Amino acid sequence: MVTPFRQFVLKLHSRCDLACNHCYVYEHADQSWRSRPKVISAQIVGRVAARIAEHVRRHDVDGIDVVLHGGEPLLAGHERLDEVARELRGALDGECRLDLHIQTNGILLDERYCDLFAEHGIQVGVSLDGDRAANDRHRLYASGRSSYDQVIRAVELLRKRPEIYAGLLCTIDVANEPIRVYEALRELQPPRTDFLLPYATWDNPPERPSTTAYADWLIAMFERWNADGRPMSVRLFESIIRTARGEASLSEAVGLEPSTMIVIDTDGSYELVDSLKVAYDGAPATGYDVHQHALDEVAVHPGVLARQGGLESLSATCRECPIVTSCGGGLYTHRFRAGSFDNPSVYCADLFKLISHIRDETEMPAHKLPYATLDSLATGFGGAADIERLADAQLSLRRALIAALRPRAADGVWELFTRLDRHHREALEAVLAHPYVRVWAVECLGGEGEATYLANIAAAALIRAGQDVTLQVAVEGGAVHLPTVGTLHGVEGDMATLVARAGDIGIHSGHAAPEWLPVRTVSCGDFSLVLEDADPHRDCHQWPAADRLDGSALSAWQRSFEAAWCLIEKEYPQYAQGLRGGLTTLTPLAPAPAGRDVSSTARHAFGAVAAALPGDPATLALLLIHEYQHVKLGAVFDLFDLFDKNDTRLYHAPWRTDARPLEGLFQGTYAHIGVTDFWRTRRNAVRGAARVKAQEEFARWCAHTLAATGTLADSKALTPLGERFVARMRQTVAAWQAGEEAPWS
Incomplete structure (x- = not known):
């Protein structure tokens, strides 16, 4: 399938009124500018607009960027720029969102241009390398x-016209003092600044006084920018931060996202990225033009596809690098050496040092997930160490949510958190790790919960630490709930004074003596779970939560869990360690109509699986394996962007009659790897009719899950990291369908 273009660089003028000695257009190997028309014609602009509109309609593209460029685009003149903007708006407004930009040296900018840009909604970027000396x-x-x-x-x-001021573009020269450059740019209050490494190749390397001179220059600037509270957006730094978290890069300079940019010159010819002009004469050429070729033809040009291959298109050195998801091999041009782009960047050492430094300075350790862990989880499994890393990241996330509620804490409550920490x-952390603490915090930050519950969390932690407590706490539904500790039932009002001394927990006089009910658990051997039938925030699942269990129901849950866990440890050890590492809570659900088996997870309740008590332990084992897949993937989604969250399309899920959004399909597919594996193993553990059923279930879920991985892969909405993740999911299921063990079993 064609990856549609979303960014178009349109050359309006092929000459420039400056003679910058570092310019990639005029000062390097490719000199094709000499044979190009100076100014783009109205006829060519019309063809360009028609070609882009055709491409947008064919691929249902929701938005594009067109960058008006040169040479120096302002040399085209006011009238031609006005014609270009009108032609593009006329062809594309109503077809998609059109964002117009212009990159200029600023020499010819005047009020008339500013009025023209404001009229057409054109954002203006100016090239400036720092202070006067720089x-x-x-x-x-x-x-x-x-x-x-x-x-x-x-x-x-x-x-004076902030509605059109896009920012500044600075080419790095390590001979310039970085802090002076930073201060000069910051003083101009740009909405965004970007720093470009000088265009260079291995055949024509950059000037460098030391091996990591460019990293050292940028690190000095990053440190100052970070210390100043990041007063302006810096695209390179923000792209590194984003890619370290699994999000999409904002720049072609780093990251694994496929390039969706094409250049159109003043004669209507399609070219690859302009920076390729430094590699060799003719490097950017495609041989195609707007008169004879549709953009779909250009989209399958080898030079375009080479910049869309993600991880697999990089050199062996890059593929093995621990920072490859952030670096992405660097800018494609910078990899050129002796006729090949199959090399690391000529700035490899600089990128490694810079990215490593920014990661260390901006990421919390709990949010770092090694490639090996992500790959392990992508297979559908994940061992104890992998789940521990997810749990650590979740704890860090909960701490951040609690910290965000600090301004709403009652007097003295935040001081308790500080003391506890x-x-x-x-x-x-044992209390914060309870799944429904995050559920409450998210609701509270969204305006639906009461911040007074912070006191209940603090009180629960103090009691777990063996401390005496006298504290005003929240009452919900006539009860004071202390997560992971227990619940006082029969309490009046909205607030009450909790008193805990030497293990005795009650309410200050003035209330009828409430009933204290400690938290319940189910266990098997040395493994136990909270059986959560009291937390007021547990009713966040697809199915309603059960009321508090009576003695017989509690015993039934204990028997069923014990048998189910024995089954998992015996027949499904590949899941047991992962479940031990992250499953903390089992929440009973109300029985569904007609006695069907129901189970659920909640997006913000990492560590909890909810289910109505099934008829047999084997079904409970299946539900735990199935639902815990959702828990794991939800935690991965918290850390990384595996798909385009702006994708609003609905997709066929083989196990449902209704179409699903992409995230729902992704979740369902991942969960059904566990279901497929359950029946794959089960068919060898039972006999007779049960074995026939297990074989049928395996064949059904294997086919459904494999088909769904194909739908995900074909969506073209996955990030490069998402493509890698889904590919490993697919390999697991494909091996099972072929009667083989998965390659990582």
């Missing part, structure tokens, strides 16, 4: 005269 190293007129004053005048015009962190 800028005058390279950005000069042919006569050697400085351009600095004219550029600053242009930026001041834009500062300093002296009784284990007790505090």
Whole structure:
């Protein structure tokens, strides 16, 4: 399938009024500009607009960016720029969202241009390398005269027109002092700044006073930017931060996202990225043009596909690198050496040092997930160490949610959290790890819950730490709930004074003596779970929660869980360690009509599986395996973007009659790897009719799950990390369908 283009660089003028000695257009190997028309014609603009509109309609593209470029695009003149904008708007408004940008040196910018850009919604970026000394190293007129004053005048015009001021573009020269460059740019208050590594290849490497000179320069700037509270957006730094978290990059300079950009020159010819001009003469050429070729033809050009291959298209050195998901091999141009792009970046050492530094400075350790862990989880399994890493990240997330509620804490309550964190962190984290604490926190931050419950969390942690407590706590539904500890029933009002001394827990006088009911558990050997039938925030599942269990129901749950866990440890050890590492809570659900088996997880309740008590332990084992798959994948989704969250399409799920959003299909597919494996193993553990049923169930779920992985892969909405994840899911199920063990079993 064709990956549609979403960014178009349209050359309006092939000449420039400056003579910058680092310019990739005029100062490097490719000199094709000499044979191009100086100004793009109205006829070619019309063909460009028609080609883009055709492409957008064919692929149902929801939004595109068109960057008006050069040379120097302002040399095209006011009238031509107005014609270009009108032509593009006329062809594309109503077809998709059209974002127009222009990148200029600013020399010719005037009020008339600003009015024109405001009228057409064109965002303006200006090239500037820092203060006067830094800028005058390279950005000069042919006569050697400085351009600095004219550029600053242009930026001041834009500062008065913030609706069109997009930001500044700075090419790095390590001879310039980084903090002076940073301060000069910051003073101009750009909405966004980007820093470009000089365009270079292994055949023509950059000037460098040391092996990591560019990393050191950027790290100094990053440190200052970070210490200043990030006063402006810096695309390179933010792209590294985003990719470290599994999110999409904002730049082609880093990240594994497929390139969706094409360049259209003043004669209507399609070209690959402009920076390729530094590699060799003719490097950007495709041989296609807007007169004879649709964009779909260009989209399958080998030069385009080479920038869309993700991890598999990188050199062996890059594929084995621990930071490859952030680096992505660096800019494609920077990999060129002796006729091949199958190399690391010429800035490899700089990128490694810079990305490693930014990761260490901006990521909490619990949020770092090694590639090996993500790959292990992608198979459908995940061992104890993998789940521990997910649980650590979830705990960190819960701590952040609690911290966000600090301004709403009652007097003295936040001081308790601080004290607990300093002296009784284990007790505090045990309470924060309870699944429904996060459910409450998310609701509270969304305006639906009461922040007074913070006191109940603090009280529960103090009691677990063996501390005496006298504290005003929240009452919900006539009860005071202390997560992971228990519940006082029969309490009046909205608030009550909790008193806990030497293990005795009650309410201050003035209330009728409430009934204390400690938290319940089910267990098998050394493994136990909270049987959560009291938490007021547990009713967040697809099915209603059961009321508090009576003695006979509690005994039935204990018997069923004990038998189910024995079955899992004996027949499904590949899941047992993962379940031990992250499953903490079993929440009883009300029985469903007609006695059907029902189970559920909640997106924000990591560690909890909810189910109505099934008729036999084997079914409970299946439900635990199935639902815990959802728990694991939800935690992965908290850390990484595996798919485009803006994708609103619905997809066929073989096990449902209704179409599902992409996240729902992803979740269902991953969960059914566990279901498929349950029946794959079960068919060899039972006999007679039960074995026939197990074989039929295995064949059905295997086919459904394999088909669903294909739908995910074909959606073209997966990130590069998502593609890698789904590929391993598919390999697992495909091996089972072929009667083989998965390659990582």
